[in-house]
Amino acid sequence: MTATEARATQDPDSHRALVELDHVSKYYGNVKALQDVSLEVHAGEISCVLGDNGAGKSTLIKIISGLHRHDAGTFRIEGEDTHLANPRDALDRGIATVYQDLAVVPLMPVWRNFFLGSEPTKGKGPFKRLDVAAMRETTRSALLRMGIDLRDVDQPIGTLSGGERQCVAIARAVHFGAKVLVLDEPTAALGVKQSGVVLKYVAAARDAGLGVVLITHNPHHAYLVGDRFVLLKRGAMSAAHTKDSVTLDELTRQMAGGSELEELSHELERSPGPDLLGGRTAGDDTP
Template identity: 85%
Template structure:
């Protein structure tokens, strides 16, 4: 089956600085591909290439089997790639329905009588959120009054409604608690079940393993591993994510050196000074 998005040996350089080198991944319909890495691993650069914000310098980038070099996020969106960043690009004081259609507002009338179709936006927002299983009290409330998890879910529902085939999520659970993270992951799985290909960027292997089908690990701009879920257990994924052998080496370096022998709660030297040579000899 042709991948919705496929990157093969993609690299990106900023002068002499290597941001990405030789990174490959596939995104299929109805699957979640998780990209894991620590800060500075190259996750943000990868997002910007897929989202059309930056062009890659080497390798191939294919959309549904066709080579692509995207010039802008709008072009990526027209090709069915929607990106939801951590800041969500919402206006906190505007209602939920206005944020849902932000930049793509439907209108009615013509000429000087042209105006926003507010009723359609309200009804569509409520219906689409319900279809994703999100039951908001009131779509007229400012989106800034929603929890972080609810705002993420609105952004996901918006991408699904506007025809996204590939949904790229940038650290959607990074600033959320356990319960809200669970809510977001549930709607990420709902987007997958709706037939979208999902790219989940995260540094949390436990969240990734709950919903992921494929895992790509990045380290300092290069690939540190690529696995299907059936090929790797959570413990091994966590170990690779944490640095594996480097972490083991660090643990050895941080082990405390053996302390002095202790007698009665005091080092031997102190005990000898207090009791005299004879007492210490008898204790030996």
């Protein structure tokens, strides 16, 4: 039994599509940024979107997060056809997006960034003020529930490593009730060890029942945690797989270009070619 099947057995709703894109397209004038792209995001699963720069990953993120509207196709949230008006609308519908730059204030403490834009208050009228004690305690407990044990939630978030900042952003989305978590290249600027830490918390979000969209150009990272894979190339889908229908080697081959890469390797093979050294060998300085 696969991990996906095990989660489905434990929770029958895990196969309910939280978000579904059906042949979605997006145009900027005459430019086709996305063309007939389909994607399913299920509770308790990770759907990976892979592609090189310019493949359409950023446009896909903007549609799911409510920043841009799609021009064709169908976008459904929990079975309901929808057009998101803006990112706040997406948040209200349970879709949280963690961008690569994280949008944090480096000099503010971890707890302040955790509640940025959603600060609880106490008191009334002129005595109304931020509930700092509650924010500190809630941040600490929310991070611990995700298995993140920071030294001090009062330290500036800019002093954390890139992996730790990603983990705080994931824990924040889980705490504020996200149903779908969209992660934009969370391991792109991280080393091997920090990437592993982030992937562990991505899996923790999945196990907490969220539907996760992992945007990445790294097939090895995607295959470690992914349940579904969509490959984009120049704005169009080049392939779609489930975990049990593709191997890592095949996913990597398709991501790298497949037949195009094989054709390039033949072109780059050594051939006799012209004698550019006039009969001399490289490094021979004899006149």
